[in-house]
Amino acid sequence: MAHYDTIIIGAGHNSLVCANYLALKKKNVLVVEAAEVCGGLGARHEFHDGFHASVAHQASHFPQKIIRDLRLAEHGLSLSGDHKACIGLNRDGDHVILQGNKVSGVPDNEVDAYKRYHRLMKRYADMLAPFWLKTVPPIGNNSLPEMMAFAELGLRIRLLGKEDMREFFRMITLPVYDLMDEYFSHPLLKSLLGWDALIGTKQAPRSPNNSVLQLLYRMAGDSHVTLDVPTLIDALQRAAVSRGVDIRTNSRVCDIVVEQNSETVKATGVRLESGEVVTAEQVVSSADPKMTFLKLLGAEHLEIEFTNRITRIRDDGLVSKLHLALNDQPSFSGLSSPAGRLFIAPNLEMIECAFDHAKYGESPVDPVMEITIPTLENPGLAPEGQHVLSAHVMYTPRKHKSEWDESARAELTTKIIDAIEVYAPGIRSLIVGQELLTPVDLESRFNTSGGHWHHGDFALDQLLMMRPTHGAAQYSTPISGLYLCGAGTHPAGDITGMPGHNAAREILS
Amino acid sequence: MIVTMTNADFSTEKPRPSHFQPRLDERNIHDAWSSWNGYKLAEYYFEAEYEYFCIRNTCGTYDICPMQKYLISGPDAEKMLNRMVTRDVTKMRNNRVSYVLWCTDEGRLIDDGTIFRLADDSFLLTCGSPSTAWLKKSSLGFDNVTINDRSDELAALSLQGPTSCAVLKRMGLKGIEQAKPFTIHHFDFFGDSLMVSRTGFTGGLGYELWIKAELALELWDAVYEAGADYGIHPFGEQATNMARLEAGFIMPGYEFNEALKTVHFEHDQTPFELNLDWMVDFKKPHFNGRAALLEESRRGPRYTLTKLDIEGNKPAEGAFIYDSQDCSRHIGYVTSGMWSPVVKANIALAMIETPYLKGELWAEINYEKELRHYSKIARCSVKEEPFWAPDYAKVTPPRDY
Ligand SMILES: Cc1cc2nc3c(=O)[nH]c(=O)nc-3n(C[C@H](O)[C@H](O)[C@H](O)COP(=O)(O)OP(=O)(O)OC[C@H]3O[C@@H](n4cnc5c(N)ncnc54)[C@H](O)[C@@H]3O)c2cc1C
Numbered sequence: 001m002a003h004y005d006t007i008i009i010g011a012g013h014n015s016l017v018c019a020n021y022l023a024l025k026k027k028n029v030l031v032v033e034a035a036e037v038c039g040g041l042g043a044r045h046e047f048h049d050g051f052h053a054s055v056a057h058q059a060s061h062f063p064q065k066i067i068r069d070l071r072l073a074e075h076g077l078s079l080s081g082d083h084k085a086c087i088g089l090n091r092d093g094d095h096v097i098l099q100g101n102k103v104s105g106v107p108d109n110e111v112d113a114y115k116r117y118h119r120l121m122k123r124y125a126d127m128l129a130p131f132w133l134k135t136v137p138p139i140g141n142n143s144l145p146e147m148m149a150f151a152e153l154g155l156r157i158r159l160l161g162k163e164d165m166r167e168f169f170r171m172i173t174l175p176v177y178d179l180m181d182e183y184f185s186h187p188l189l190k191s192l193l194g195w196d197a198l199i200g201t202k203q204a205p206r207s208p209n210n211s212v213l214q215l216l217y218r219m220a221g222d223s224h225v226t227l228d229v230p231t232l233i234d235a236l237q238r239a240a241v242s243r244g245v246d247i248r249t250n251s252r253v254c255d256i257v258v259e260q261n262s263e264t265v266k267a268t269g270v271r272l273e274s275g276e277v278v279t280a281e282q283v284v285s286s287a288d289p290k291m292t293f294l295k296l297l298g299a300e301h302l303e304i305e306f307t308n309r310i311t312r313i314r315d316d317g318l319v320s321k322l323h324l325a326l327n328d329q330p331s332f333s334g335l336s337s338p339a340g341r342l343f344i345a346p347n348l349e350m351i352e353c354a355f356d357h358a359k360y361g362e363s364p365v366d367p368v369m370e371i372t373i374p375t376l377e378n379p380g381l382a383p384e385g386q387h388v389l390s391a392h393v394m395y396t397p398r399k400h401k402s403e404w405d406e407s408a409r410a411e412l413t414t415k416i417i418d419a420i421e422v423y424a425p426g427i428r429s430l431i432v433g434q435e436l437l438t439p440v441d442l443e444s445r446f447n448t449s450g451g452h453w454h455h456g457d458f459a460l461d462q463l464l465m466m467r468p469t470h471g472a473a474q475y476s477t478p479i480s481g482l483y484l485c486g487a488g489t490h491p492a493g494d495i496t497g498m499p500g501h502n503a504a505r506e507i508l509s
Numbered sequence: 510m511i512v513t514m515t516n517a518d519f520s521t522e523k524p525r526p527s528h529f530q531p532r533l534d535e536r537n538i539h540d541a542w543s544s545w546n547g548y549k550l551a552e553y554y555f556e557a558e559y560e561y562f563c564i565r566n567t568c569g570t571y572d573i574c575p576m577q578k579y580l581i582s583g584p585d586a587e588k589m590l591n592r593m594v595t596r597d598v599t600k601m602r603n604n605r606v607s608y609v610l611w612c613t614d615e616g617r618l619i620d621d622g623t624i625f626r627l628a629d630d631s632f633l634l635t636c637g638s639p640s641t642a643w644l645k646k647s648s649l650g651f652d653n654v655t656i657n658d659r660s661d662e663l664a665a666l667s668l669q670g671p672t673s674c675a676v677l678k679r680m681g682l683k684g685i686e687q688a689k690p691f692t693i694h695h696f697d698f699f700g701d702s703l704m705v706s707r708t709g710f711t712g713g714l715g716y717e718l719w720i721k722a723e724l725a726l727e728l729w730d731a732v733y734e735a736g737a738d739y740g741i742h743p744f745g746e747q748a749t750n751m752a753r754l755e756a757g758f759i760m761p762g763y764e765f766n767e768a769l770k771t772v773h774f775e776h777d778q779t780p781f782e783l784n785l786d787w788m789v790d791f792k793k794p795h796f797n798g799r800a801a802l803l804e805e806s807r808r809g810p811r812y813t814l815t816k817l818d819i820e821g822n823k824p825a826e827g828a829f830i831y832d833s834q835d836c837s838r839h840i841g842y843v844t845s846g847m848w849s850p851v852v853k854a855n856i857a858l859a860m861i862e863t864p865y866l867k868g869e870l871w872a873e874i875n876y877e878k879e880l881r882h883y884s885k886i887a888r889c890s891v892k893e894e895p896f897w898a899p900d901y902a903k904v905t906p907p908r909d910y
Contacts, residue, residue, distance in 0.1 A: 131821075304614060305613070311649045
């Protein structure tokens with residue numbers, strides 16, 4: 001019977017990153033994935049004859065360090081191209097376009113305000129950037145190196161200088177609505193800039209807490225190119241295989257096998273759906289924390305308060321995906337090409353309103369969304385000359401009043417297409433196939449509790465040394481030999497590979 | 510600001526009647542009531558000492574309706590309980606009772622209680638304090654377990670003392686004399702099932718009787734009719750406290766503070782501090798607090814609950830313990846103390862800093878005589894064996910009367 005150094009549950013991108021790092025250190029690694037293909041929420045799947053899409057449609061802050069360490073360019077990752085423009089769609093074609101530190105389509109005073117805003121936010125994002133790639137030490141009884149990690153953060157904040165530092169502490173918990181209001185008056189510019197603070201979390205523009213932090217998290221990659229997700233997954237998979245990683249798809253893990261010795265409970269392998277047991281020195285899970293601890297491991301091996309904290313992780317997804325198969329390139333009024341990230345969110349009030357409906361289990365009356373046409377960069381996703389439209393739609397509650405029955409789905413789909421048609425007249429006639437994935441579908445098809453973007457909300461009480469909860473926030477868990485490496489760990493979700501990178505370092509240490 | 514509650518309604522604070530209340534009222538000639546979990550509970554009925562002697566010489570009954578009773582059932586019930594308590598529930602056979610402890614993640618004692626295994630997938634957990642919240646928490650992650658609080662629907666009466674078996678025989682419970690300690694038996698009673706367990710909190714021979722609340726008075730009357738020739742008498746909280754101390758049983762509020770209710774860090778206790786090492790089974794599957802307890806078992810507990818035989822006859826309740834006659838170093842405190850009539854000794858349980866157990870132990874006892882306060886320093890010796898553990902309590906069948 002095969003015995004591995006490490007078994008990784010799931011073949012999402014974090015798992016693949018982790019597997020690559022372990023394989024670089026000559027570890028004998030097996031990755032077991034429930035789905036047919038690798039990539040998790042980033043996996044390419046066929047949603048209509050010949051048309052493919054991935055749930056996560058772009059990676060905007062995947063660190064250069066991982067690309068270099070894993071030599072992904074050698075495995076087919078193209079680094080040409082640039083950071084995608086963000087385009088706020090306007091009904092009359094006066095779109096607002098953001099490209100790095102430049103903005104167009106707004107009055108001059110807004111352009112100046114954007115420069116000031118961007119300078120400051122970029123400073124903060126850069127200041128925080130190294131911490132996303134670090135292990136956050138637990139609170140209390142720290143070793144010297146752990147204390148140094150805190151000290152370094154303190155120092156970096158200090159180095160901002162008095163004024164920027166004061167502003168940082170003020171700004172960090174502002175509702176994004178207030179932040180935008182302080183700098184701008186153009187409604188479309190505000191919603192365009194606010195979008196990344198909100199998507200994927202249970203926060204609306206007016207919610208206080210930490211949405212600005214999520215914005216900074218995503219701006220940490222501002223200077224890098226935007227990567228096409230299926231291409232990135234392919235490169236990660238190829239790199240892993242070339243380094244000797246075994247990957248088994250269509251292999252759902254049912255149980256993490258443990259052994260109790262006089263000291264502790266130790267993970268010794270996994271049991272697959274087929275009944276087969278594969279053993280290893282270590283088991284690493286990229287499945288979300290709830291699934292890992294409650295379904296795969298079992299509460300009987302864990303402490304009661306720890307289990308309680310895991311069950312309390314807020315992970316009700318709020319984002320749905322719409323994929324459209326189009327027989328031609330769609331055209332948006334006032335845009336020569338639909339390249340980039342296109343936003344339908346005329347103002348922050350409309351986003352807030354969509355959230356209000358979601359709170360009560362309803363679909364948005366006016367859905368707000370981000371659209372990309374992935375086939376522009378990766379034509380292979382559709383038959384020649386044809387295209388895929390990929391839309392992230394906010395806010396669509398997992399716990400829908402109708403439990404997402406057929407009519408609720410049909411109604412939402414119609415509303416989304418209606419909204420797109422306003423900006424891309426005639427697009428309906430190009431549609432040859434479509435797929436709506438609500439959080440409920442994301443949960444069941446992609447094996448993520450709640451269908452949540454981040455495997456657990458991006459919220460202050462679930463971040464840093466509390467992600468997913470204390471006792472499991474440094475990638476190791478209360479079970480010896482069991483580690484976490486998915487989006488439910490620090491720093492969080494998105495296609496960043498950072499949880500996988502950090503976990504590998506802890507596993508190897 | 511002074512807040513006055515002119516229309517305050519305190520009526521909900523009034524203790525509720527026990528299922529046996531009409532009978533208890535007749536017997537409680539001093540109206541000496543306290544309360545337990547919101548139920549009326551007698552401190553004593555006639556006099557604590559008298560009731561104590563009934564427990565030791567004939568028999569008595571203690572109203573345990575206020576005790577919390579949880580029916581825990583379903584395919585995951587065993588797993589869930591086994592993860593919660595420190596003893597191995599999987600080793601319990603059906604119709605057996607086991608004394609158990611449960612701890613926080615940090616290995617601090619939450620409460621003690623008894624588990625009655627009614628069937629493979631059905632357990633009755635009884636304990637002194639409401640525990641719904643902790644049980645609910647403990648069941649998170651177990652999909653197939655239900656917790657049903659039966660405290661109000663089940664009446665229970667504890668019958669304790671050397672003649673208790675004779676009383677039950679007289680009552681017509683056929684074969685009860687064959688019941689071994691910690692076993693459960695069922696009898697027909699007014700067309701319903703009367704559950705009898707050979708358990709108790711007095712250290713002597715005794716049984717606990719469990720019946721649906723509607724039949725409480727019928728049960729009481731049957732027991733008292735049968736007990737008339739056997740010196741039966743109800744006993745209250747005070748006599749219980751005396752008997753349990755002689756038996757060396759711990760009580761919340763005396764020997765330990767329930768960990769979920771303490772405010773100060775480590776003002777609660779651990780099983781090792783309470784000298785309950787035998788209750789913690791490191792060989793069983795994982796249980797809550799295991800890692801912390803394992804560490805403590807290696808390090809040794811900070812305090813150890815110790816049985817003391819104290820010079821003289823002045824009960825040492827609340828006494829400070831010192832390491833020398835001149836009281837130079839304070840090393841512990843008495844949790845419960847009394848003059849024990851059966852042992853004929855001045856006994857006490859005391860929490861003492863473990864390293865000092867090897868040296869001399871002195872108690873500073875404060876007492877009062879006709880409004881004059883005195884204090885004396887008395888030498889203490891450590892007792893390893895139980896103060897009182899009569900053989901008759903364990904034999905089956907018990908001695909007949
Ligand atoms: C609608 C939506 C849109 C998104 N869009 C973007 C985007 O555009 N850009 C971006 O950066 N991020 C986006 N995200 C977030 C991003 O997709 C996730 O944060 C990221 O995929 C997490 O990666 P992961 O490797 O940690 O986990 P996942 O990608 O969730 O992978 C986990 C893998 O584990 C497998 N698994 C789980 N349980 C088992 C088991 N028992 N046995 C075997 N395998 C198992 C799953 O099948 C899955 O393949 C989006 C998320 C959602 C929900």
